[in-house]
């Protein structure tokens with residue numbers, strides 16, 4: 729997968745040198761310049777799957793109340809765009825990777841949303857928080873079992889009328905994930921398909 733570096737999926741503290749860098753992209757008509765570093769997912773550019781997700785899915789309305797969840801936030805591009813689209817919403821940015829969390833927190837500050845983007849390790853999200861929206865470019869490379877566990881942990885935390893937006897490359901199992909979610913009782917729509925990526929809209 730382009731941009732994937734080393735141990736970012738598996739370690740809470742990546743061993744690679746940080747080497748900070750900037751990632752520039754445009755989403756929803758707004759320009760973003762975020763800080764990235766070695767040891768996190770797609771450190772050098774906005775991941776093409778994430779770009780498809782942000783282009784094709786329905787970003788939250790300006791009056792969306794949230795809370796919103798960026799599951800597997802990396803350096804935080806999705807969380808920052810969600811915070812920009814929904815300026816009143818709380819956005820949780822969750823990742824196992826400590827460096828990713830530090831970068832996401834720095835980027836929350838950079839986009840002026842440090843007061844609303846709550847960067848956390850998975851176990852640090854209070855159990856009573858439910859999400860109006862869950863957004864994720866999920867960590868496919870942790871394996872099917874790990875991915876299923878991750879989704880079984882977080883999808884049930886959607887509010888009753890909540891919606892999840894997932895992007896998965898077709899060649900990495902986008903269609904089989906779609907089928908698995910349907911088997912588990914979720915309503916799933918293939919909302920868009922572009923450049924080999926599926927954007928799935930998941931509801932109860």
Ligand SMILES: C[S@@+](CC[C@H](N)C(=O)[O-])C[C@H]1O[C@@H](n2cnc3c(N)ncnc32)[C@H](O)[C@@H]1O
Nearest residue numbers: 736737769778800801802823824825865866867
């Ligand atoms: C495909 S990357 C997406 C990163 C970022 N959202 C982006 O679009 O650039 C998936 C992220 O999930 C994180 N991750 C892996 N296992 C996780 C878990 N169990 N809980 C939360 N995040 C996890 C990885 O550290 C990685 O940052």
